[in-house]
Amino acid sequence: MNDTATILPPARIKFRLFEFCAEKLIAGIAFLSFVFIFLILIFILRESLPLILGRATDDVGKVTLKSLLSLSWRPVSNTPLYGMFPLMIGSLKVTAVSMLFAFPVAIFAALYTSTFAPRFAKELMKPAIEILAGIPSVVIGFFALTVLASFFQKWLGFHYRLNAFTGGIALSIAVIPIIYTVAEDALNALPKSMREASFALGASKWETALFVLLPAATPGVFAAFLLGLGRAFGETMIVLMATGNAALLSWNLVEPVRTMSATIGAEMAEVVFGDAHYNVLFFIGVLLFIFSFTLNAVAEFIVRQRMMKRFGGNI
Amino acid sequence: MTLRKKLLGKGIVFFTALCAFAIIGLVVFIMGTIIAGGHSHVTWKFLTLAPTEGMTSGGIFPAIIGTFFLVVIMSIVGVPVGTITAIYLAEYTKKGSFIAKTIRFAVNTLAGIPSIVFGLFGLGFFIQFLGANLDKAFAPAGQLVWGQPCLLWAALTMALLTLPVVIVSVEEAIRTVPKELREASLALGATRWETIVRIVLPNSVTGILTGGILAVSRGAGEVAPILFTGAAYFLPHLPGKLQDQFMELGYHVYIMSTQSTNVDETKGIQFATTLVLLLLTFCLNFSAVFLRYWMRKRALSS
Numbered sequence: 369m370n371d372t373a374t375i376l377p378p379a380r381i382k383f384r385l386f387e388f389c390a391e392k393l394i395a396g397i398a399f400l401s402f403v404f405i406f407l408i409l410i411f412i413l414r415e416s417l418p419l420i421l422g423r424a425t426d427d428v429g430k431v432t433l434k435s436l437l438s439l440s441w442r443p444v445s446n447t448p449l450y451g452m453f454p455l456m457i458g459s460l461k462v463t464a465v466s467m468l469f470a471f472p473v474a475i476f477a478a479l480y481t482s483t484f485a486p487r488f489a490k491e492l493m494k495p496a497i498e499i500l501a502g503i504p505s506v507v508i509g510f511f512a513l514t515v516l517a518s519f520f521q522k523w524l525g526f527h528y529r530l531n532a533f534t535g536g537i538a539l540s541i542a543v544i545p546i547i548y549t550v551a552e553d554a555l556n557a558l559p560k561s562m563r564e565a566s567f568a569l570g571a572s573k574w575e576t577a578l579f580v581l582l583p584a585a586t587p588g589v590f591a592a593f594l595l596g597l598g599r600a601f602g603e604t605m606i607v608l609m610a611t612g613n614a615a616l617l618s619w620n621l622v623e624p625v626r627t628m629s630a631t632i633g634a635e636m637a638e639v640v641f642g643d644a645h646y647n648v649l650f651f652i653g654v655l656l657f658i659f660s661f662t663l664n665a666v667a668e669f670i671v672r673q674r675m676m677k678r679f680g681g682n683i
Numbered sequence: 684m685t686l687r688k689k690l691l692g693k694g695i696v697f698f699t700a701l702c703a704f705a706i707i708g709l710v711v712f713i714m715g716t717i718i719a720g721g722h723s724h725v726t727w728k729f730l731t732l733a734p735t736e737g738m739t740s741g742g743i744f745p746a747i748i749g750t751f752f753l754v755v756i757m758s759i760v761g762v763p764v765g766t767i768t769a770i771y772l773a774e775y776t777k778k779g780s781f782i783a784k785t786i787r788f789a790v791n792t793l794a795g796i797p798s799i800v801f802g803l804f805g806l807g808f809f810i811q812f813l814g815a816n817l818d819k820a821f822a823p824a825g826q827l828v829w830g831q832p833c834l835l836w837a838a839l840t841m842a843l844l845t846l847p848v849v850i851v852s853v854e855e856a857i858r859t860v861p862k863e864l865r866e867a868s869l870a871l872g873a874t875r876w877e878t879i880v881r882i883v884l885p886n887s888v889t890g891i892l893t894g895g896i897l898a899v900s901r902g903a904g905e906v907a908p909i910l911f912t913g914a915a916y917f918l919p920h921l922p923g924k925l926q927d928q929f930m931e932l933g934y935h936v937y938i939m940s941t942q943s944t945n946v947d948e949t950k951g952i953q954f955a956t957t958l959v960l961l962l963l964t965f966c967l968n969f970s971a972v973f974l975r976y977w978m979r980k981r982a983l984s985s
Contacts (some may be wrong), residue, residue: 387876391775397764398771401850402789404843411807412800473702480699489703495972496707502968503713503961504904506933510940510957514950515716541713544706574692595795602797604907605933609941629799629907636806636911653803657796664795668788 409657416650426644436648441615441626443635443645450648454615458532458625462607463600465536465621466543470600471593473540474547482555483577501545509609512538517610528612532625535611539600547596554588555581591667598663602656604629628652714961721958724951730959738917738939739949743956748921749929750963753838753909754899756925761842762895765849769894772850773857774879794847798907805840805912806832828926835925837913844908845898852897852975856890857883859982893974900967904960906933916942932960 418424424431426448438451481493516538517529526533558581566576582589612624613634626634632649639646732742768786776783814829814836822828829835860883868878906914915928916938922929939953940946946953 384874387874390876394767394771395775398768398775398786400764401768401793401846402786405789405792407808408796408800408804411812412803415803415807415811473705476699476702477706480696480703484696484699485703489700492707493703496710498968498972499714499965500706500710502900502904502964504906504933504964506904506906506936507717507957507961508713510936510953511713511717513940514720514953541709548706572688572692574695578695598795598797602799604797604799605937609937629797632799632803633907633910636803641811650803650807653800657800660795660797660800661792664792665788668791 412650412653416647419647419651424644424647431644439617454617455628455631459627461532462536462627466539466600470540470543474544475551478548478551482552497545505605508541509606512610526622528624530612531622533621535607538606538610543596543600546599547592550592551589554585558584594663594667598660602660604633608633717958720954724955746930746932746935750903750932754902756838757841757902758895761845765846766853766891768850769853773854790847790850798905801840801844802908809836832913833926834922834929837909840908840912841902845902848898849894852894853890856887860886889974889978893971896967896971900964904964
């Protein structure tokens with residue numbers, strides 16, 4: 369390198385220095401996404417730190433662990449309580465409903481388009497999924513609030529118009545495209561020889577699909593499940609608009625619920641900065657971050673490694 | 684094969700087809716109801732007037748302008764950063780290397796973080812940390828200039844949220860630039876930097892454009908990150924500087940359908956605003972799909 373540099377004219381050397389700096393800058397910027405993951409965690413932790421250290425105070429006094437573990441969420445009252453359980457159960461209920469509906473529908477639809485479907489159905493499905501994935505969540509929320517909720521109430525006779533079931537079904541509309549896309553990719557990535565071998569042994573199309581292809585794509589299907597779960601758990605606008613937002617401690621699916629994410633969305637705008645309520649909302653954010661990070665890491669590492677092992681790096 | 688087995692097979696195929704067509708039906712149904720509810724209300728006046736009479740009539744012009752400013756500032760920040768990251772991934776790292784894996788993991792993680800958490804980050808980092816410290820240093824004592832929700836912080840939050848979209852899309856475009864072009868350039872004595880600037884980037888303009896469009900579409904539709912970083916219910920004037928708050932289409936839909944006092948009276952406005960937002964994202968996504976298709980076709984033919 370030094371030998372060539374001595375032969376180069378000075379202008380050329382100067383240019384090389386510029387290139388060197390520019391390349392370092394590019395590398396630096398590329399690491400921004402990595403840096404920001406940490407910054408996100410650090411700064412939402414920072415705003416919830418008083419709570420974690422046991423120093424958060426509201427009008428009444430210090431907020432204790434007992435308040436966080438209590439069974440009711442009433443942050444704006446004379447005796448504020450910040451019980452997380454109603455919110456966690458709310459998130460669980462809505463997520464469970466949405467996954468119970470979205471997962472089978474999306475997986476079977478992916479199985480259909482990757483194995484049985486005639487060409488025209490495939491061509492129809494592609495843009496449909498793209499459009500569905502592109503619909504903003506606030507639009508789905510609005511659709512659920514004005515159309516779906518009335519429809520379900522009339523059809524199923526719900527006492528409350530907005531409830532966990534309606535919210536969960538609305539949420540599944542947002543989750544279906546993710547599960548479908550990941551699962552279909554996994555099914556299409558299977559080696560063709562697998563299908564041919566199954567046919568050669570006399571298996572029919574549906575037997576191949578159900579007993580050979582679907583089991584072989586399990587890691588991908590599992591990843592689809594995890595990513596869908598993460599999206600459902602963290603989604604805010606849909607649940608904020610379509611679940612009724614009452615923090616009740618109940619497992620009843622047709623009662624209004626308030627999820628963790630919706631609580632942040634609904635209450636952060638009205639909260640006093642630095643107050644215990646403010647710290648608690650950020651703490652909920654930390655929980656959401658940890659949950660989505662873990663799901664993503666599991667989906668990334670374990671699943672990919674298992675896929676690699678199974679097909680000898682053929683994905 | 685026995686008859687029972689044959690019937691079972693038919694049943695399974697039918698059931699999976701039912702699931703697939705249910706999804707297609709759902710898309711048609713959602714689009715249909717919103718078009719049916721809103722199309723008569725979307726007039727030229729609706730698009731160019733501000734809300735009047737306590738938001739029960741008038742138009743959504745300020746929300747359109749607010750959304751426009753938001754996505755423009757977001758793109759000015761997000762697209763270059765995303766493009767540079769994509770260049771680094773595609774040109775400077777080997778596909779399986781540790782660095783590439785790390786960055787890719789970070790990008791995937793970023794894409795999976797709930798949008799409301801980005802909102803919290805915007806509040807905690809941009810407003811309470813950056814903004815508050817800027818005010819401490821430059822603003823007259825006791826005044827809030829940057830330490831409050833505003834257009835700039837909302838746009839930066841949104842840029843971070845849409846960064847993965849840009850990176851994935853641009854990287855794909857860069858990888859479609861034929862290897863022979865790079866080799867020819869290097870063989871002629873160009874450095875790696877010159878090759879990237881003169882050969883790779885001009886050949887992936889379409890991809891960068893696609894990434895930008897997809898990011899704008901995503902940013903225009905997200906509401907959770909701007910709930911408490913800059914969006915406002917109603918403002919009598921349009922945002923004129925970076926420290927102003929702004930109205931936004933998605934946020935407008937949210938407050939009109941849940942927070943306003945006369946929800947039933949404004950049904951028409953709600954449906955029409957939703958329709959405008961839906962059409963906006965639909966057109967953006969469609970042009971991105973078209974550009975990507977064109978790009979792939981060109982890559983195949985060369």
